[in-house]
Amino acid sequence: MSQTTPTITAFQSSPDRGQGLARDMRVRWALEEVGLPYDVRLVSFSEMKQPAHRKLHPFGQIPTYEEGDLTLFETGAIILHIAERHAGLLPADANGRARAIAWMFASLNTVEPPIVELSMAFILERNKSWYEERRTMLVDRVRTRLEDLSNRLGNADWLDGAFSLGDLMMVTVLRRLNSSGLLNDYPSLCAYIARAEARPAYRRAFDDQLAVFTASSSQG
Ligand SMILES: N[C@@H](CCC(=O)N[C@@H](CS)C(=O)NCC(=O)O)C(=O)O
DSSP: OOOOOOOOEEESOOTTTTTSSHHHHHHHHHHHHHOOOOOOEOOOOHHSHHHHHHOTTTTTSSEEEEEEEEESHHHHHHHHHHHHTTTSSOOOOHHHHHHHHHHHHHEEEIIIHHHHHHHHHHHHTTSSTTTTHHHHHHHHHHHHHHHHHHHHHHHHHHSSSOOOHHHHHHHHGGGGGGGSSSGGHHHHHHHHHHHTTTSSHHHHHHHHHHHHHHHHTTTT
């Protein structure tokens, strides 16, 4: 079967300042795990909101994924598409695959929302008089998820058997908390993230994304 080289979109100049948080990182990492070469098209913030990009992504965001006549948006859908066609991100048995996919949904639907809300509150509301009170509530909600996740992971290396797309997505979600200090209270989650970050595919994806940021910063 011939494989068309996919093209993904990524920030021309990432607001994450090279921390590997922009969501093209998830797709880069998945493609590296399965050994699929890919091209990257960089887009500026204004280009993302233009009709040409909105044809690919209705919400004017990155990443998108183009492969032949298929265009996808949403990292969950993109990574599932890659994992279903290439070995490396899903177990062979049907029940194991279903559970790995459940973990991917859990990372996106159950763990990511309170984490994003906490960071959005910092970005948009930190000057409000009620910010500290709201932050306390949001931190509690994040901690509830971290506690439950840490209890479930226990001493295991990965969430359910071998490394899967569920771990890939969960780690990218948890890394959004790096600057908050909240992860420090959960040593098993810190070790889990470190284990994932040590994977050669993760390193390649991170370095490639960082190279874009470094090049854009050096252009001023
Ligand atoms: N749920 C989407 C979220 C995509 C998303 O939030 N992308 C961010 C970059 S990490 C973006 O494009 N932000 C710019 C904007 O929303 O204007 C996914 O997982 O693909």
